[in-house]
Amino acid sequence: MKLSTQAVKVLEELKAESPKSVQKFENDGYDQAMVNRAGLELKEQNLVRIEEEEEISYSLTEEGKNVTEQGSPEHQLIKRLEDGPKEMGSLQDLELNVALGKARQKNWINIDQGEVSLTEEGEKNTGTDSVKLRLENEEFTEEDEERGLVETDSKTLRTLVITDKGEELDINEVVEKFNVEADVKTPRTGKKHFYRDIVDFARKKWVEMGFTEMNGGFVVPSLLNFDALYTPQDHPAREMHDTFFMKTPEKTDLSEYGDKVDHIRKVHEDGWTTGSKGWNTDWNEEEASKNVLRTHTTAVSAKTLTELSEEDLPKKFFTVSRNFRNETVDRHHLAEFQQTDGIVVGKDLSFKNLKAYISEFFEKMGYEEFRLIPSYYPYTEMSVEVQVYDEEHGWIGMGGAGMFRPEVVKPLLGFEATVLAWGLGIPRIAMGAAGIDDIRELYRNDVKLLEETPVWRPESDQ
Numbered sequence: 001m002k003l004s005t006q007a008v009k010v011l012e013e014l015k016a017e018s019p020k021s022v023q024k025f026e027n028d029g030y031d032q033a034m035v036n037r038a039g040l041e042l043k044e045q046n047l048v049r050i051e052e053e054e055e056i057s058y059s060l061t062e063e064g065k066n067v068t069e070q071g072s073p074e075h076q077l078i079k080r081l082e083d084g085p086k087e088m089g090s091l092q093d094l095e096l097n098v099a100l101g102k103a104r105q106k107n108w109i110n111i112d113q114g115e116v117s118l119t120e121e122g123e124k125n126t127g128t129d130s131v132k133l134r135l136e137n138e139e140f141t142e143e144d145e146e147r148g149l150v151e152t153d154s155k156t157l158r159t160l161v162i163t164d165k166g167e168e169l170d171i172n173e174v175v176e177k178f179n180v181e182a183d184v185k186t187p188r189t190g191k192k193h194f195y196r197d198i199v200d201f202a203r204k205k206w207v208e209m210g211f212t213e214m215n216g217g218f219v220v221p222s223l224l225n226f227d228a229l230y231t232p233q234d235h236p237a238r239e240m241h242d243t244f245f246m247k248t249p250e251k252t253d254l255s256e257y258g259d260k261v262d263h264i265r266k267v268h269e270d271g272w273t274t275g276s277k278g279w280n281t282d283w284n285e286e287e288a289s290k291n292v293l294r295t296h297t298t299a300v301s302a303k304t305l306t307e308l309s310e311e312d313l314p315k316k317f318f319t320v321s322r323n324f325r326n327e328t329v330d331r332h333h334l335a336e337f338q339q340t341d342g343i344v345v346g347k348d349l350s351f352k353n354l355k356a357y358i359s360e361f362f363e364k365m366g367y368e369e370f371r372l373i374p375s376y377y378p379y380t381e382m383s384v385e386v387q388v389y390d391e392e393h394g395w396i397g398m399g400g401a402g403m404f405r406p407e408v409v410k411p412l413l414g415f416e417a418t419v420l421a422w423g424l425g426i427p428r429i430a431m432g433a434a435g436i437d438d439i440r441e442l443y444r445n446d447v448k449l450l451e452e453t454p455v456w457r458p459e460s461d462q
Contacts, residue, residue, distance in 0.1 A: 002175045003041065010038040010160070011047060012171060018162040019051070025160075039160050047166035056154045058140050061328040064149035072131035073099035078108050078122045085117035089279050095236050098147075101376050111376075114277060151330035154438075194453040195430045195442045199320055202340055202426060205364040206318040209357070211342065214317040216300035218324070221252035223288040225295060227264050228302040229379040230407040232279045233287050237295075244324055246291035254289050260306055261285065263411035274406040293324035297341035298379075298423055304343065305412035305419070313417060314346035320426065331438035338426040339399070349418040351382055351403065358386060358401060358422060365429060375400060379408050380421060390432060399424035 003011070013028075014020060025035040042048040060068065070076065077099040080086060088096070088111070100116070103109045108122030118126075134141065135149060144150040203213070226238055237243070254261050266272035268283040294300075300319050308315060320340045327333040344357065355372060362370045369389035377383040380402025387395045401422035409419050427439050434441070434453045441449065 001045065001169070001173070003045070004038065006034050007038040007041045008171065008174055010035060011042060011162070011166060011169070011174075014048060014160055014162040014166065015171070019159045022158045022160070035160075036158065039158070042160075042166070045165075046163055047169060048160050048162050051159045051161060053157045053159075054154055055157050056152050058138070058150050058152055060135060061148055061151050061330075063147075063328070064135055064144070067132055067149055068135050071129045072102070074102035074106065074108065075125075075129040075131065077103050077116070078118055078126050081109070081116060081118045081122070082126055085115050088114045088116055089232075089281070091116065092232055092234050092279075097235075097237060097376075097378060104374075104376050145330065146332055148328055148330075148333060151328055154331075191450060192455075193445070193450065194434055194455075197455060198430045198433060199338060199426060202361075202365065202429075203318075203320045205361060206320075206340070206342065208364070209316075209360060211316045211318040214300055214304045214319050215321075216294075216297075216303050216319070218293055218322065219246055219249075219291050220294045220299045220303070221254060221288065222290045222292055223252075223254055223257065223261065223264065224302045225292050225299045227268065227283075227288045228306075228408065228412055229298060230267065230405060231378055232268065232281065233284060234281070242326055243295055244293040244326055246293070249291055251286075251289040252291055254285065257306060260411055260414070261288070263414070264288070267407045267411050271407070272411065274410050276405075276407050278407075295325050296323050296423055297321050297339045298421070301341050301343045301421060302408075302412060305345070305409070308345060308413060310413075310415050310417075312345075314344070314349075316342075316344045318342040329440070331440065334439055334443075337439075339423055340426055341423045342421065343404075344420040345413075345417055347417055349403075349420055354401060354403065354420040354422070357420065358424075361424075362386075362388060362398075370398075371395070372401065377402055379405055381405050386422070386424060396428060396432075398428060 010025070010030075013025065022032055022035050022039070026032045039048060039050055043050055071079075073095040076094055077091065077096075080091065080094070091099075100109070100111070103122070104111070106121070106125070107119055108125060110117050110119055131144075131149075135144065140150045145152060207213070222238065226235070227233070231237065263272060265283040265285070266278075267274060267276065268279050269281065271278035297319050300321070301317070304317055318340060319342075320338065322336055323339050324336050327335055329335065342357070344353065358372070359370065367388045371387050372384040373387060375383050375385040377400050380400070383400065383402035386398045386401055388398055390396050399422065401420075401424075404419040404421050406416070410416055427442060430442055431437065431439060434449065436442075436449070
């Protein structure tokens with residue numbers, strides 16, 4: 001039998017001590033990469049078998065630590081409501097988006113005309129904060145990870161176990177020799193990265209559905225990223241822990257948006273002519289002029305609306321592009337992510353139209369089961385979460401959709417119209433296609449993963 005010198009050394013060690021982990025080899029002075037290569041060589045000769053075990057460790061993120069100190073946003077909200085309903089404007093010191101969304105999912109609150117009140121279920125849960133208690137006891141769930149309260153670190157532990165054939169082999173009979181003339185497998189080359197393939201495929205599907213691609217810069221003023229989308233200027237999401245603010249250029253001259261800036265100001269302060277009460281707070285143009293790395297492609301949708309006239313309607317737009325958030329990096333979150341945004345602008349549109357567009361898109365992307373469930377987003381009403389069904393993971397959230405509120409539409413367009421809107425995640429589609437559960441793998445260019453992942457061709461497109 002012919003074996004490499006490294007394989008012989010590893011086999012000698014295993015004859016003296018088996019099983020033996022790769023980590024133990026490394027502690028004994030062996031190079032880890034060498035041991036792994038030798039292990040594969042010995043496995044091919046049925047001299048050893050390789051046992052693998054994934055070890056996952058969990059730790060609290062900064063947001064998770066805040067929950068253990070102050071309580072979960074949704075529990076803070078219902079505690080605030082114990083003494084009676086509150087106007088939404090008086091709750092802005094809370095992490096309101098998360099608090100409202102989670103509290104509504106749990107049927108803890110009702111929202112009516114901008115006033116938030118407890119349901120019977122909410123009154124029952126004002127005592128113990130189950131999320132805080134769970135984090136304190138380190139009884140972590142997948143929901144905690146998805147919310148960014150917990151981050152994971154996984155590594156594969158390999159152990160080499162000598163087989164009966166390996167035990168019986170006489171080391172002295174092994175010939176240490178290499179065949180330098182042996183044929184080698186030629187690697188596959190020139191294949192498009194599967195993530196790029198999926199992004200291009202999604203773009204092609206929108207075009208086939210009659211949509212026009214809209215574009216915008218990565219750096220946008222807060223006016224487009226927040227204010228135009230009816231996000232109050234004291235909202236926590238605008239702070240540094242969620243948003244990357246620019247040093248150069250620090251601000252944008254908002255005069256290019258003309259009287260739309262004044263319309264947005266009036267909507268925030270008193271609702272303008274939209275029928276809303278607004279936020280009843282002073283609006284600061286300096287704050288709106290601050291540049292940020294856009295946190296969602298909805299900023300592109302907002303910019304596009306500023307460029308339309310009533311004579312242009314109806315119109316359909318989409319974009320598939322990058323966004324940036326100051327996220328804690330884990331297997332579900334990165335500081336940069338792809339999103340596909342879309343808007344349909346017209347005078348005679350309904351929620352049925354929204355459902356039809358989203359359904360057709362996901363059918364083209366190869367999903368057989370999907371659904372829209374009620375949710376909350378600050379700049380749409382009605383609002384829904386878009387979910388698709390995966391046999392391994394069940395229902396998976398793909399993003400949000402809804403009909404832009406009048407507080408968004410009228411200031412940007414200058415006239416009344418209906419705008420259907422959505423923001424859908426592309427990374428989860430790509431992760432499902434490649435069979436990976438760590439979003440970081442989309443950017444690591446693992447050659448083995450690239451070779452094994454098929455070209456993106458969902459059944460609906462064949």
